[in-house]
Amino acid sequence: DSGVTQTPKHLITATGQRVTLRCSPRSGDLSVYWYQQSLDQGLQFLIQYYNGEERAKGNILERFSAQQFPDLHSELNLSSLELGDSALYFCASSVEPRGGTEAFFGQGTRLTVV
Amino acid sequence: EDKVVQSPLSLVVHEGDTVTLNCSYEVTNFRSLLWYKQEKKAPTFLFMLTSSGIEKKSGRLSSILDKKELFSILNITATQTGDSAVYLCAVGNTNAGKSTFGDGTTLTVKP
Numbered sequence: 001d002s003g004v005t006q007t008p009k010h011l012i013t014a015t016g017q018r019v020t021l022r023c024s025p026r027s028g029d030l031s032v033y034w035y036q037q038s039l040d041q042g043l044q045f046l047i048q049y050y051n052g053e054e055r056a057k058g059n060i061l062e063r064f065s066a067q068q069f070p071d072l073h074s075e076l077n078l079s080s081l082e083l084g085d086s087a088l089y090f091c092a093s094s095v096e097p098r099g100g101t102e103a104f105f106g107q108g109t110r111l112t113v114v
Numbered sequence: 115e116d117k118v119v120q121s122p123l124s125l126v127v128h129e130g131d132t133v134t135l136n137c138s139y140e141v142t143n144f145r146s147l148l149w150y151k152q153e154k155k156a157p158t159f160l161f162m163l164t165s166s167g168i169e170k171k172s173g174r175l176s177s178i179l180d181k182k183e184l185f186s187i188l189n190i191t192a193t194q195t196g197d198s199a200v201y202l203c204a205v206g207n208t209n210a211g212k213s214t215f216g217d218g219t220t221l222t223v224k225p
Contacts, residue, residue, distance in 0.1 A: 002156060033212065042118075042202060042217040043157070056211030090156065099213040100145035100206010105156040 003027060006091050006106035014114055018079040021109045023091030025072055029104070031055070031097050032074040034066055035090040037108075043090065049074055050097040081113045116141040118216035120203050126222045131193050135219045137203030138185040145206040147179055147186050148213060152200040160188070160201075193223045 003026035013019055025032050030051045035043040045058035049068035060066075063081075068074040078085060088110050092103040117140045127133055139147065146164045150157035161170045163179035163186060170177050174193075179186045190197055200220050204213040 002158070004156075031211070035215075043204075043215040045212045045214065048211040050211065058212060088155075097211055098145065098206065098208065099211050100148065100162075100204075100208070101213075102148070102159045102162055103213070105150075105158070107155045 002104040002106065004091060004093050004104050004106035006089075006109050008109060009107065010110045010112075012112045012114060013081060015081055015083060017081050017113075018077065019081065019111065021076040021078070021089055021091075021111075023074045023076070023093075023106060025074070025091075025093030026104050029093035029095050030072065031094045032068055032072070033092045033094075033103060034074070034076050035092065037088040037090060039087075046076070048097075048099075055097055056099070078111070083113050086111055086113045116205060116207055116214040118203055118205055118214050120201075120216035120219050122219060123217065124220040124222070126224065127193055128224050129194055131223075132189065132191045133193060133221060135188040135190075135201050135203075135221070136185060137187070137216060139203075139205045139214075140184065141205045141207050141214070143208040144181065145208040148204045148206065149177055149186075149188050150202040150204065152202055152218065153198075157202055190221075193221075195223050195225055197221060198223045 005024040034046040048056040149160040166181040200218040
């Protein structure tokens with residue numbers, strides 16, 4: 001168990017809908033990363049928050065947004081969903097703000113858009 | 115843009131074999147190179163490498179970094195079926211708050 005909790009584990013929704021994925025980082029970690037993993041692909045970086053502030057942004061679509069709350073949990077909001085958004089979404093946390101450090105991953109949320 | 119290329123994409127071996135997984139990278143302001151193992155779900159951390167030529171070792175797994183040639187290898191000796199997984203390589207950029215991942219090598223170890 002990495003100590004990172006993601007909910008829900010699975011989500012099935014229709015095109016055009018909006019969903020919210022939730023992540024609770026490991027105790028003491030201030031940095032939260034969101035990654036998208038499509039079938040047979042590597043991890044695509046979406047966005048990072050550190051202590052409540054956005055720190056880095058990857059190729060995140062405008063339909064997607066995220067935030068980190070004062071208690072350090074984070075939410076990833078996906079709207080106007082398309083079939084191509086079906087993927088495994090991972091949250092990871094680490095102590096420090098910079099990349100290239102050991103990160104602890106949650107079990108992921110499997111999103112299926114039908 | 116930072117880039118990580120892993121090879122081979124997939125590999126099938128038998129128990130007891132030794133395997134070498136490759137990771138080459140292009141990154142501005144290199145900070146570190148990391149290896150992760152991904153079984154069914156969450157990637158789990160294996161190694162972080164920052165200096166050239168210093169081998170990191172954990173049991174049957176070892177890894178080394180060459181910052182001049184911009185690559186790293188992950189060796190697994192005496193493979194077991196439990197080593198079957200996707201092995202991910204990532205690089206960290208000192209100026210960026212993220213790690214860039216490669217597409218991974220899928221290792222299958224047959225009994």
